Amino acid sequence: MLLASLVEPSFGLIFWMTLSFLTVLFLLAKFAWKPILNGLKEREASIADALTKAEQARAENALMMAKNEDLMRQAREERELMLKEARDIRDREIAGAKAKAKAEGDALLARAREEIRNEKNAAITEMKNQVAELSIQVAERILKEKLGDAATQKALVDKVMAEADLRKS
Amino acid sequence: MSIPNLLRTASLLIGSLLFGAANAQHEGHDHATHEHTDQVENGVVKVVAADTEAPELAKEEAEHGGKFDAGKLIMGHIGDEHGWHLWGHTTLPLPIIIYNTERGVSCFSSSHFDHGHKTYGGYMLHEGDIVATKAEDGTDIHHATIDEPLTKATWDISITKNVLSLFISLAILLFVFISVAKAYTRRAGQAPTGFQNLVEPIILFVRDDVAKSAIGPKYMTFMPYLLTAFFFIFLNNLLGLVPFFPGGANLTGNIAVTLVLALITFIIVTVKGNKHYWHHILAMPGVPGWVLFILTPVEILGMFLKPFVLMIRLFANITAGHIIALSFFSLIFVFGETNAGAGYGVSVMSLAFTVFMTMLELLVAFIQAYVFTFLSAMYIGSAVEEPHHH
Numbered sequence: 324m325l326l327a328s329l330v331e332p333s334f335g336l337i338f339w340m341t342l343s344f345l346t347v348l349f350l351l352a353k354f355a356w357k358p359i360l361n362g363l364k365e366r367e368a369s370i371a372d373a374l375t376k377a378e379q380a381r382a383e384n385a386l387m388m389a390k391n392e393d394l395m396r397q398a399r400e401e402r403e404l405m406l407k408e409a410r411d412i413r414d415r416e417i418a419g420a421k422a423k424a425k426a427e428g429d430a431l432l433a434r435a436r437e438e439i440r441n442e443k444n445a446a447i448t449e450m451k452n453q454v455a456e457l458s459i460q461v462a463e464r465i466l467k468e469k470l471g472d473a474a475t476q477k478a479l480v481d482k483v484m485a486e487a488d489l490r491k492s
Numbered sequence: 493m494s495i496p497n498l499l500r501t502a503s504l505l506i507g508s509l510l511f512g513a514a515n516a517q518h519e520g521h522d523h524a525t526h527e528h529t530d531q532v533e534n535g536v537v538k539v540v541a542a543d544t545e546a547p548e549l550a551k552e553e554a555e556h557g558g559k560f561d562a563g564k565l566i567m568g569h570i571g572d573e574h575g576w577h578l579w580g581h582t583t584l585p586l587p588i589i590i591y592n593t594e595r596g597v598s599c600f601s602s603s604h605f606d607h608g609h610k611t612y613g614g615y616m617l618h619e620g621d622i623v624a625t626k627a628e629d630g631t632d633i634h635h636a637t638i639d640e641p642l643t644k645a646t647w648d649i650s651i652t653k654n655v656l657s658l659f660i661s662l663a664i665l666l667f668v669f670i671s672v673a674k675a676y677t678r679r680a681g682q683a684p685t686g687f688q689n690l691v692e693p694i695i696l697f698v699r700d701d702v703a704k705s706a707i708g709p710k711y712m713t714f715m716p717y718l719l720t721a722f723f724f725i726f727l728n729n730l731l732g733l734v735p736f737f738p739g740g741a742n743l744t745g746n747i748a749v750t751l752v753l754a755l756i757t758f759i760i761v762t763v764k765g766n767k768h769y770w771h772h773i774l775a776m777p778g779v780p781g782w783v784l785f786i787l788t789p790v791e792i793l794g795m796f797l798k799p800f801v802l803m804i805r806l807f808a809n810i811t812a813g814h815i816i817a818l819s820f821f822s823l824i825f826v827f828g829e830t831n832a833g834a835g836y837g838v839s840v841m842s843l844a845f846t847v848f849m850t851m852l853e854l855l856v857a858f859i860q861a862y863v864f865t866f867l868s869a870m871y872i873g874s875a876v877e878e879p880h881h882h
Binding site for chain 2: 329330331332333334335336337338339340341343344345347348350351352354355356357358359360361362363365366369
């Protein structure tokens with residue numbers, strides 16, 4: 324075995340190497356590399372697919388969350404609005420009722436005063452009438468006495484006069 | 493002889509470290525061996541041992557008729573041989589297949605050569621190569637003469653150690669990847685399990701970082717070759733680091749193997765090269781006419797240089813790594829032959845360096861597989877690249 328033989332390719336080995344390597348290359352290409360590379364590609368595709376799907380789901384989820392948030396906010400706003408309206412309505416109603424009550428009270432009072440005034444007037448009129456009647460009756464009795472006898476008339480007048488004096492003092 | 497030598501030396505080293513005291517008994521055993529003159533080995537570094545004790549190793553070497561020869565050890569490891577030494581004196585005989593244009597096909601077991609000492613079927617081993625002879629079967633090779641014209645007509649396609657190692661590694665590749673492929677079809681779309689986990693990152697690495705980045709959108713066509721080349725080189729680089737059967741053959745450090753691999757890349761590049769690629773080689777656009785007289789030959793030369801460099805790089809890297817690791821290892825025995833104490837002293841350093849080199853080789857195993865695949869992909873990429881529209 325010389326040093327030169329190292330760099331001198333032997334025919335036998337070239338022959339077997341070419342033959343067997345090409346055969347194995349063919350066999351591996353057909354029965355090993357093809358399924359392996361296809362398997363790898365399929366798996367990568369499925370992983371990529373799954374990742375895309377997950378990303379989509381996440382995006383959808385985020386969208387849904389945003390929508391939910393929006394809905395919640397809207398609901399809150401609506402509630403606020405409704406509460407405010409209710410408060411307004413109540414305030415308005417209370418104010419209205421107060422005004423109405425006041426107006427009614429006022430009217431009642433006015434009517435009462437009118438009635439009082441009317442009653443008063445009626446009472447005054449009646450009193451006047453009674454005073455007038457009494458005066459007439461007094462005058463009638465006086466006149467009746469007077470017409471009977473002159474002396475009595477005189478006595479009567481005296482008497483009345485005396486009475487009147489008494490009353491004065 | 494690399495494997496037994498390695499094994500022997502390794503077991504010796506460990507053994508002698510553990511039972512150092514026992515060595516004293518073996519002193520003097522070696523002296524007889526020096527009478528044996530060395531078998532002539534041209535161009536190989538000869539280590540001449542001094543006449544001192546080199547305990548067990550010398551005893552072992554004595555049985556093989558020689559002193560410790562670092563060059564022989566290293567060359568034996570990185571070269572090829574007919575028959576695969578397993579341990580000690582046990583050799584796995586391998587089939588010898590010879591086609592001779594005059595004699596026809598001969599097939600027989602390498603054990604008939606009796607470790608290269610005898611002739612058989614009109615052939616014998618000479619410096620590891622099969623040569624033709626007219627001597628009778630069983631003649632000692634020292635009495636047989638080489639028949640030059642018949643040797644020239646001999647084509648040796650024996651299943652040598654490297655060829656067997658090649659078959660073993662290819663069988664491993666087939667078994668591993670077809671069973672992995674089954675897992676992909678059986679458990680389609682599911683997470684990888686077991687062995688899939690080990691090879692999938694590498695497959696993805698070759699696909700994404702080698703093929704996709706260097707070739708571009710048309711990478712899918714070339715994936716089978718790139719993957720096969722990558723795993724073939726990587727597996728054999730690793731097997732080459734295993735010092736015992738079925739590892740130990742220096743397959744990716746063999747130029748015939750890297751030659752075939754580089755040739756396949758070259759053929760792919762040349763066949764798949766598009767108009768854009770050939771246009772750039774034959775008449776680089778945007779270059780004045782007279783420069784083309786220089787540039788075009790350079791480009792054409794480059795076409796062949798690229799795969800040539802691919803071949804040399806892998807071969808040289810792997811072989812050099814093995815030579816360095818083994819050289820450190822051999823230092824123990826080189827010093828051990830001069831002085832046992834020196835051998836033990838050096839063994840500590842050598843072992844540390846050998847371990848370091850083996851670690852480095854593990855890294856190189858991957859890097860070289862990657863570099864070969866990546867450069868192949870680059871060349872293919874340049875051949876199928878579509879012109880840029882600026």
